[in-house]
Amino acid sequence: MQLIMAKLSKHITLVYLFMYCLTLVVSINLLWQHSFQQLQTSNQQQLDRFSRHLESQLGHFAFIPQLLSKQGIIIDALMSPHNTAQLDLTNRHLRSINNIVGASDTYLLDAKATTIAASNWLKETSFIGDNYAFRPYYQDAIRGEQGQYFALGSTSGRRGYYFSYPIKYAAEVIGVVVVKMDLSLIEKDWIGKEQHFLVSDMNDIVFISSEEKWLFKALSPLSDKQRQAILSSRRYLEKSIESVSIKGDLQQNASILTTANKKPFSNYYLSLLSVSIIQDWSVRVFAPIAPIIIDILILFTFISLLYLLLYLSFIVIKQKRNRFHEQALLEIKSKRELEYTVMQRTSALQAEVEERHKAESALRSTQKELIQSAKLAVLGQLSASISHELNNPLSAIRTYAENAVLFLERNQLDNVSNNLTRIGLLTERMAKISSQLKSFARKPNGELQVIALQPVIFAAHELLKPQLKANKVNLTIELPETPVNVRAEPIQLEQIIVNLLSNALQSMQHSDDKQIIIILAVQLEDKQDNKPLAIIKVLDKGTGIDKKYLSHLFEPFFTTKETGLGLGLSISQQIISNMKGTLSAQNRPTTGAEFTITLPLVMNSLLNESNIMNNDRSKGQS
Ligand code: ADP
Numbered sequence: 001m002q003l004i005m006a007k008l009s010k011h012i013t014l015v016y017l018f019m020y021c022l023t024l025v026v027s028i029n030l031l032w033q034h035s036f037q038q039l040q041t042s043n044q045q046q047l048d049r050f051s052r053h054l055e056s057q058l059g060h061f062a063f064i065p066q067l068l069s070k071q072g073i074i075i076d077a078l079m080s081p082h083n084t085a086q087l088d089l090t091n092r093h094l095r096s097i098n099n100i101v102g103a104s105d106t107y108l109l110d111a112k113a114t115t116i117a118a119s120n121w122l123k124e125t126s127f128i129g130d131n132y133a134f135r136p137y138y139q140d141a142i143r144g145e146q147g148q149y150f151a152l153g154s155t156s157g158r159r160g161y162y163f164s165y166p167i168k169y170a171a172e173v174i175g176v177v178v179v180k181m182d183l184s185l186i187e188k189d190w191i192g193k194e195q196h197f198l199v200s201d202m203n204d205i206v207f208i209s210s211e212e213k214w215l216f217k218a219l220s221p222l223s224d225k226q227r228q229a230i231l232s233s234r235r236y237l238e239k240s241i242e243s244v245s246i247k248g249d250l251q252q253n254a255s256i257l258t259t260a261n262k263k264p265f266s267n268y269y270l271s272l273l274s275v276s277i278i279q280d281w282s283v284r285v286f287a288p289i290a291p292i293i294i295d296i297l298i299l300f301t302f303i304s305l306l307y308l309l310l311y312l313s314f315i316v317i318k319q320k321r322n323r324f325h326e327q328a329l330l331e332i333k334s335k336r337e338l339e340y341t342v343m344q345r346t347s348a349l350q351a352e353v354e355e356r357h358k359a360e361s362a363l364r365s366t367q368k369e370l371i372q373s374a375k376l377a378v379l380g381q382l383s384a385s386i387s388h389e390l391n392n393p394l395s396a397i398r399t400y401a402e403n404a405v406l407f408l409e410r411n412q413l414d415n416v417s418n419n420l421t422r423i424g425l426l427t428e429r430m431a432k433i434s435s436q437l438k439s440f441a442r443k444p445n446g447e448l449q450v451i452a453l454q455p456v457i458f459a460a461h462e463l464l465k466p467q468l469k470a471n472k473v474n475l476t477i478e479l480p481e482t483p484v485n486v487r488a489e490p491i492q493l494e495q496i497i498v499n500l501l502s503n504a505l506q507s508m509q510h511s512d513d514k515q516i517i518i519i520l521a522v523q524l525e526d527k528q529d530n531k532p533l534a535i536i537k538v539l540d541k542g543t544g545i546d547k548k549y550l551s552h553l554f555e556p557f558f559t560t561k562e563t564g565l566g567l568g569l570s571i572s573q574q575i576i577s578n579m580k581g582t583l584s585a586q587n588r589p590t591t592g593a594e595f596t597i598t599l600p601l602v603m604n605s606l607l608n609e610s611n612i613m614n615n616d617r618s619k620g621q622s
Contacts, residue, residue, distance in 0.1 A: 009318070016314075020307045028296055028301060035292040039270055040254060043195055046287040048270050050197045054186055054208075054283060058161060063183045064101055065165035066146070068094075068177045074108060078175040081116050090117040104160055104182040105153075108454075110175050113138045125155045131177075134234060134596060137164040141176040144168070150183070150207060150234045159183040159207060183208055195287040196269075202280040203230065204250065205241055210500070214286075218243040219250055234310055256289065265290040390434075393426040448579060450602050451490045452483035453534055459490075460497035461518070464505070471505060473514040484522055484534045486599040488579045496572040496583075500538040500595050503568065506561070507542025507593065515541045522601060532601040541592040545585060553585050 041424030068074055077083075077090035098106040098119035100444045105127065108120035113133035120126050132138050132154075147164035160180040169176040190197045190210040199208035203226055204219040216236065218406030221243045230236060248257035253273050261267035268289040275282060343567065398418040407415040457477060468475055501516060508514045519537040545553060552558045569583070576583040581599035588594050 010355045012314075016307070016311065020303070023303055023307070024300065027299060030368060031296055032292065033297055035295060036270070036289075039287055039289070040272070043270060043272050043285050043287040046193075047194060047197075047274050047283065050190060050285065051274050051283045052187070054199065057186050058181070061103060061161075061163050061179050064097070064103070064106075064179045065163050065177045068097065068179075069108070069165045069167045074167060074177060075169055075174070077108060077117050078110060079169070081110060087117050091119070091121040092179065095119040095121075098179075101179070102185075103179045104158070105180040106178070107180075108139060108177050111142065111173065113142070113176070116175075127155060128153065133160065134232075137162040137178065138176055140164065141166045141178075142173055144173055147176075150201065151233075152178065152237050152239065154234065154237065157237065194291075195285050198284045198286060200282045200284070201235075204282070205230070205236070214244070214251070216241055219246055250284075265293045268293065298353060307571065323415070390430055393430050397423050397426050430531065448489055450485055450487050451493075452485050453493075453536065453599075454479050454483060456488075456490050456493050456609040457497060457518055457520060457536070458500060460494045463494075463498055464501050467502075468516075471509075471514060473505060473508065473516055474500075475516045475518070477518045478519075479520045480522060484520055485602040485604060486534045486579070486581075487602055488581075488599060489575075492575050493579075496575060497536070497538070498596070499568045499572055503592070503595075504538055504540035504542060507544075508540055509542075511541055511543075513541050523598075524601075532603065533598045534601045536599075538595045539588060539592060541588075543593075544587045546590060546595050547587075550585070550587075554583070 022515075071093075073090055073093050077086055080086050081498075093119055094106045094108065103119075105118065105120050107115050107127045109132060112131070114131045115127040118127040121128050135149060135151065136148040137147035140149075141164040144166050146166075147162070149162045149164075151160065151162065152158065153160045154327050156194070159182070161183055162178055162180050164176050164178045166173045167177055186208055186211055186570075193210060196211040196214060198206045198210075198214050198219075200206045200219055204210075205221060205222075206214045206217050206219065206270060209215045216239055218241050222241065227241070230241065231238075243262050246257050247259075248271065250257070250271065251273070252271075255271050255338075257269045257271045259267045259269070266288060269286040272285045272287070273282060274284070286370075298308060346615055349408045400423045404419040405414045407413070407419065457479065461475065461477065467500075497518075501518075504516050508516075517537070517539040519535075519539070521535045521537070523533045523535055525532070548561065549558070554569050556570040557566040558570070569585075573583040576597055576599070579599055581597060583595070583597050585593060585595050
């Protein structure tokens with residue numbers, strides 16, 4: 001399962017990577033095409049505007065020399081070149097024309113190319129007296145043609161565009177009038193734009209540029225021959241022309257150029273070319289591609305971030321799912337472990353329960369044995385008085401029998417009958433003692449039944465009567481008249497009372513005032529839980545219980561007697577508690593001990609008469 005998941009996740013990652021690359025390629029391509037198209041369109045428009053501006057600016061001056069060549073004042077000046085007044089007049093005229101048309105300089109050359117009048121005649125850089133025979137515009141005009149030429153001014157060093165026209169008189173060229181235009185005027189409105197506008201000559205040397213860095217730079221490398229020709233034309237005077245290293249096809253109408261520029265992305269340009277109608281000039285616009293590249297980079301970053309975010313979300317969800325899965329597995333595992341532990345514990349508990357059951361039944365049987373032993377121990381203690389009790393009637397019977405024989409021999413039948421009746425009564429008494437002993441020694445059946453307590457107390461008393469008599473103990477029994485009913489096992493209860501009486505008897509062995517009181521009472525309202533109770537108290541005037549033994553009295557095998565077993569009280573307490581009652585001991589305020597049995601009272605009204613034990617002993621006397 002995990003292997004499949006790992007393979008699946010590897011596949012998903014690959015698909016995701018593929019999707020990422022595809023999105024990048026498609027979106028970057030779309031953006032590039034769209035932006036490039038837009039750049040091209042807008043820059044083409046700009047280039048067209050620039051070209052038109054250039055042509056209109058130049059065209060503006062093109063006809064000025066022709067107009068001037070027809071003016072009489074110009075011809076007059078050429079006709080009388082030494083007339084200073086005439087020349088001064090011409091100078092002023094040229095200056096005013098120059099100012100009106102906004103040209104840089106306007107001047108008049110004689111047939112030998114020497115300046116005889118100029119609009120700047122008053123300035124330091126005045127052309128007056130200068131010879132321009134080397135300038136092509138002069139050479140064209142002297143041949144009778146209109147001339148146009150670009151060059152750096154030899155006096156001013158400023159870029160100028162020269163318009164020349166021949167001045168004819170009687171079909172002969174007598175001079176040349178020249179209007180020079182300042183080319184920086186053309187750049188003025190195009191400086192500071194994002195794109196660069198360039199005008200270059202046939203050698204690709206830039207002489208008009210909205211960006212200064214391109215000015216007087218050759219866009220393509222110049223050969224030595226070209227350099228020589230440029231120098232000799234003095235177009236750029238002595239200026240050294242540097243070549244810019246450009247990669248890309250400059251002659252294409254639209255192409256991408258790369259220049260050597262250290263700034264990132266700023267070396268890429270879209271170049272648009274428009275060939276000017278003026279001579280062999282090339283008009284170009286260089287539009288930086290950097291904004292598109294930046295847009296592409298932004299798009300790239302955005303897509304990458306988006307994919308990264310998606311990927312991270314995917315990873316987080318996957319991890320969460322894994323963690324959830326692991327947690328579920330852990331829960332299942334711990335549940336299983338718990339179940340296993342519970343099973344183990346259950347089986348251990350079952351074994352323990354079984355063990356306890358066994359121990360309990362063993363205990364129960366041991367307990368029964370112990371009760372029996374305790375009873376037998378009591379019987380042992382009682383045996384002397386019992387044998388005395390039996391021996392007395394026996395010897396009386398023997399005497400009555402011997403006397404009966406004598407009375408029979410004397411034929412005193414009344415006496416015989418009297419003796420036999422006494423014998424009968426004595427045997428009856430002996431049988432009663434024996435049956436009581438038998439009943440005491442027998443094992444109880446353990447079943448609780450509703451019994452009246454009075455007969456049980458009588459039976460116990462009856463059993464101990466001989467011993468009490470032998471020890472000269474005075475026993476008082478205080479009983480209520482109405483039967484006090486409880487749910488108990490009568491034989492066990494009788495045995496407990498016998499045990500208590502026997503203990504009381506033993507505690508008074510050395511007392512002068514041997515007195516036992518048995519009190520049976522009813523407490524209708526218990527202080528704690530309002531349950532009515534039957535209370536049996538056995539009070540003696542014996543030694544009492546040593547304080548230090550009080551808390552150990554009911555412990556099994558606790559005894560202070562040499563021949564004692566220490567089982568009587570502990571067994572009695574247990575039996576009473578099985579009957580939902582209590583057995584407690586305390587010292588009497590004066591002398592002796594007081595043992596109290598409480599048992600839940602069964603109210604008479606709830607009783608069915610037949611439930612009440614009504615054996616013959618219940619009718620016994622106190
Ligand atoms: P045993 O009689 O074999 O000693 P019991 O459990 O009947 O065992 O009694 C435990 C102990 O309680 C006795 O050894 C005795 O010290 C004390 N005891 C019991 N009844 C009395 C009593 N009426 N007066 C004084 N001490 C008593």
